[in-house]
Amino acid sequence: MAKKTTRQTVEKTARSTEERLLDTAELMFSKYGYSGVSLRMISEAASANSAAIHYYFRSKQGLLRAVMARRCDGLNAERMAMLDECEREAVDGIPDIAKVVTAFVAPVVRLGKTPGEKAFKEFYGFTAFDPNPEVREIVKEFFDPFARRFVDMISRARPDLSREELFFRLSLIYGTLGYVRANPPRLREVLGDDLSFADGEKCLHFVIPALVAGMAFPPVGPMDGGD
DSSP states (O other): OHHHHHHHHHHHHHHHHHHHHHHHHHHHHHHHOSTTOOHHHHHHHTTOOTTHHHHHHSSHHHHHHHHHHHHHHHHHHHHHHHHHHHHHHOBTTBOOHHHHHHHHHHHHHTOOSSHHHHHHHHHHHHHTTOOOHHHHHHHHHHHHHHHHHHHHHHHHHOTTSOHHHHHHHHHHHHHHHHHHHHOOSHHHHHHOTTOOSOOHHHHHHHHHHHHHHHHHSOOOOOOTTOO
16 A cells, blocks of 8 residues: 555656646746746746756757647647538538638637636747747647648638738738737737736637638739739
């Protein structure tokens, strides 16, 4: 019995240390960015042995991958399921723009019900603009499959848009989602601190119609002199 109890205690302590490192890294990445935090800073803030990160995650990038996997596996599954529904409801192979845009935006905007989700949501917002090659590699690993499918469905919904025009319109969706995720203070400084992206449902209520309208707008065509 004593051996079993000891083994259970060791396993519980190991899980606790690993989870504590993940929670701490998630919070620190959201505050300082991936490049602004060292492994030593994370281990000290988590009250963990300096070798613990290497034991559990092997490297800083491995820690980032674990932080992303903990939130993104479920997030991506939800988004893919929503695109599956868009496929089933497509008319003559053309999916509904509003539902495709909602599949891209809504699951992410709804994150934030817990402090951990809130921290991850803000950090996830910064990853879209992070030039660090380690971050870029992880972002592609987790999000490229969904992103490619999303872009393909938007392209099918708007076959009348040129590749160039599609690029600029999609940049508005990506940019909006990045801004909402990161939740920077600039707009609140201008319009007032009573405004926030914290209420996900309210955010979706106002943002989704604007993004859909942008995607549904008739083609503007090339600039004068363009091909």
